Amino acid sequence: MDKLQADASPSAEAEKRLPRRTLLQGAAALAGLAAAGPFIWVPKTVRAQTGATGSFKHLIYIRLSGGFRFPCAFNGDVGDQYNPFGLASGVPSGVAWGVSKLLERAPFASEGTMGNGLRPLHQLADRITVMPTVDHEPLAGGADGNHDTGLERFLTGYVSGEAGVFTRIQMGLRAEYDEALKEGKLKLPAFVMGSAGMARGLGSFAPYRPPVLNGASFERFTSSVGAMPDWIAKATTETDARSRDRRHPALRERVDAYIQTRAATKQYSEIFTSQLLKVDDRSNEVVDGVSNDELRTLFGQSRASANIRLALRLFHYGCPAVYLDQGGYDMHSGEENGLPGAMEEPNRLLSALIHVLPRMEHPDGGTYWDHTVVVVGSEFSRTARGSRFNSARGSDHNADNSTRWMSMPFFGGPIAGGRVVGATCRRDDLAAEGTVYSYRSVMNTLMDGLGCDPTAFFPADPVVPDLLGTP
Template identity: 30%
Template sequence: MSAQSKPTRKPLLTSRRDFMRVGVGGLAAASAAPFIWTPKLSKAAELPASKDNYVLVINLNGGGRTVPMFNANVDSRWNPYGSQLGAEGTHWTVGGVFQAEAYADSVPVLGFEVPSLPQISNELAVLTTIDHVPGAATGIGNHATARNVISSGREAGGPGLMSMIYHGHHKYNVGVGQPAFPPVVIGTGGATLPFGTPYESIAPVMVPSYSEFAAQSGDNGGSQPEWARTLEESLDGAAALRRSNRDRALLERIRKGKGNVEAFKAVFTHPTIDVEGSLDAGMHGVTNRMLEACLGTSSLGRDLALALRFMGFGSAAVLVESRGWDTHSNEMASYEANADDVARALSGLRVALQLMEHPEGGSYWDRTLITITSEFGRDNVMGGGFNSGGGSDHTGGPGSRNQAFPYMGGLVSQAGQQFGATHPATMEVEAGEPAFSTISHMAMMLAVLEIDPEPYFPGIEPLTAIF
């Protein structure tokens, strides 16, 4: 088969039970309305909304320099890595930082190569003017505020996007039958953890990483005899009575977490969850060995393989951390490897999701939206594209505020297209071009899952350009 063919907080935790006590359940959290200005976007197309859809987000922790990857047709100050041709029908400029050839290591397992990102660039839609504060005099250039915005849509912070999904999604609120597996946050970086900040005491599962998750497997996924559970519940209740209201809320979150560990014990102990150690275990027509061939063996690849398994068990949304993007110095030493790690992830997800058979027919690819997020891009660079330390900064200037985000998956109907445009010399939004709000990007992810964004982002229209 050719490369172009489509196949038919992290607390210090010592055990999986400890990890799950912190990771599921939640603390009550304030949920003030967003105050970041954004223009309403007219609905150019019908959103492909369904409670049976899935959202998979890769978070570039630290401020990913997305312009050289997905908006490469700009001056070397903003993109010192060059560009390359993409597949026919690609209307955005592909970064030269990506590997051009297919990933040949996939052949022994899959029987065909996982294509490089340039080879499938016409399957990605790209928005090149994602801005936290469209219309403001300057962008947001500090980590704390930007992390609040990308996770909650609020400069002051609040409930995270994955918690909003857990709170508002139909499959988690039907109240009958076996509960669906919650949304998941994989990663403990400062820009990743806020996505799990609870909404009305509801928080997603939070996993440090696949490797740490695998190391915490010694207690049978939280299984206990009945007498032990009764004793533990009594001790928790007694402890709560002696604590302040704040500590009682934490203990209540822990108690909910224990209940969810027991409810989802079958998931955490299933062989397919061991994506590295049980390579022949399979589900939905795909073994872990096949996932490894698609996604590679990097930390991001392993984490994404775990994410796909959680989706297979019913999780409507998973956010996975990609590390190493806060490159104030010596950027060249890591950027190319990190960028191609993301490229392998996107190309591998395309193959893996098309191979994963959905119980209702078709593939998981048909029902999935994949995208990227990050605190900001990078700017404050010299003519050669780097600062005096060989890195890049984030001051809120046009190079960091106008991020370039890719979107792919079976739900994206405008594959290959670019929306928004920046001036190649200044990185300012070109006259007459739209600047897309980060909040509308987040509202879109809710809407795709058939969640009404209005209670979470009042007055904000989800962006629709990619559909």
């Protein structure tokens, strides 16, 4: 059954504002700290440095689940112990990143979609930019190849982090939601369609938890709020307010989140039951330049496909970001024969996005390509410990460089394609050459691009200056 597990869309009444913090409190404060003895100073706020703040409106974030062997796709110009599948041929000229042969996999060409302009992903490499050496902790001695802690870092930036990345996005956009409320407009929140940890929110983050959606439709979503008699609705509202007011101010976050959820449920019910969000109904009605039936033909009918199609329709209503999980790549055995086939779905999804986003007309003008960034990641990469595959013809994950580097691809209007950003790595041992950016830095950069307030950023991790905009 499709359901919303949490919803914390900000409201003017329930929002608890967080004060802006400054990096320095004045010379006197610094002098006092110095007199107190040795200390480590950690900045509390990261300021925007990309020069592209607010350069896009929508983010699609896809996780290749289970730990993905990145050199086999997006960092292929390395030794065959890291990419045993080789490099693609027919790659556009000028592409700086190593395009793996696995990106040639395109059986969707036989399904009639090629007539609509869909192309194998390797032929679109000039639209994609890659950061080959994104790391959880660049100052650590090795990779975090543990499934539990690696995924925690991916979802929240830290082990046992207090807020998921999408909770930070929702918090960072709170001023936009306030403005929309003042203007009487309804702006949908970000949505998590995968691991719920991406929507974690503890303490002061609790009021900003985005909704977690199980399934890819709202067809069974209903709201009984409108069916209540006026006197019951009034009594319910007053009871909620009394419950909140009886609590100490420091303990009101949970009640605030509950009140926001009730209010949002009433506001969103009309949108959630709209025909546009019924992405599998094969409707031929054209909205934003494309019909649901066309989207289904292009993307296919898998769960991840439905999630992406729904994401594009949620963007129509102002949703800033959608997160989803795709596939299962924890191939300790059978990777040699299994990974090529498994790559066919993500290849299709990314190719379809590159094809359809420039065709879709955005409600605010321009195309969806102009206003959207697509990012692919995973909790860690994989290793065969110096061999092409392990003894079971698969790969593992430990503390080495092959596990460490998440070679993350990015594309969309604000991304100049075909480039490498950040450090590259040597072919023979994957040692980094250049500036290695943390995963948190990448997330800060994306939040900056969405226009998030920097108080929501991960502290002490600088943004990536060359990722967004024209190089």
